Amino acid sequence: MLDLTSNFLGSHHVTVYYFNPNIHPEAEFAEAGEHERLEEMQEFIRCLKNKTVFLADHISVPFRAKANLPEDKEELISGIQKVMDNLPEERMQAHRQMAENYF
Numbered sequence: 001m002l003d004l005t006s007n008f009l010g011s012h013h014v015t016v017y018y019f020n021p022n023i024h025p026e027a028e029f030a031e032a033g034e035h036e037r038l039e040e041m042q043e044f045i046r047c048l049k050n051k052t053v054f055l056a057d058h059i060s061v062p063f064r065a066k067a068n069l070p071e072d073k074e075e076l077i078s079g080i081q082k083v084m085d086n087l088p089e090e091r092m093q094a095h096r097q098m099a100e101n102y103f
Contacts, residue, residue, distance in 0.1 A: 034062070034092030038084050042077050045069065059099040062092050 032040070045054065048069055054076060056065040063083050067076040 034089055034096060035084050038080050042080050045073060045077055045080075048073070059102060060096050062087055062095045 041056075048054075052069040054065065054067045054069050054072075056063065063079075065076060065079065067073075069076070
């Protein structure tokens with residue numbers, strides 16, 4: 001069963017991925033916006049072919065989801081779209097900033 005709920009209080013574990021300019025100082029980096037991140041998540045889910053349990057419970061994600069794929073694929077993609085349709089970019093950016101400042 002798909003569970004897609006708002007997560008503005010978040011969980012308490014964080015995985016940090018960051019751009020390190022010392023590794024590739026000539027590289028230019030433009031951070032993705034929140035809607036773009038969710039569009040990438042949708043595309044990733046669309047491309048999954050194997051049986052997968054999808055879990056989104058990270059503090060930096062503005063919703064929580066647990067889905068069995070491929071069974072819940074369309075419902076999950078649709079749920080992510082609803083989040084994008086109902087949460088403005090600025091609110092999702094504020095949520096990510098809160099998550100980054102949490103630790």
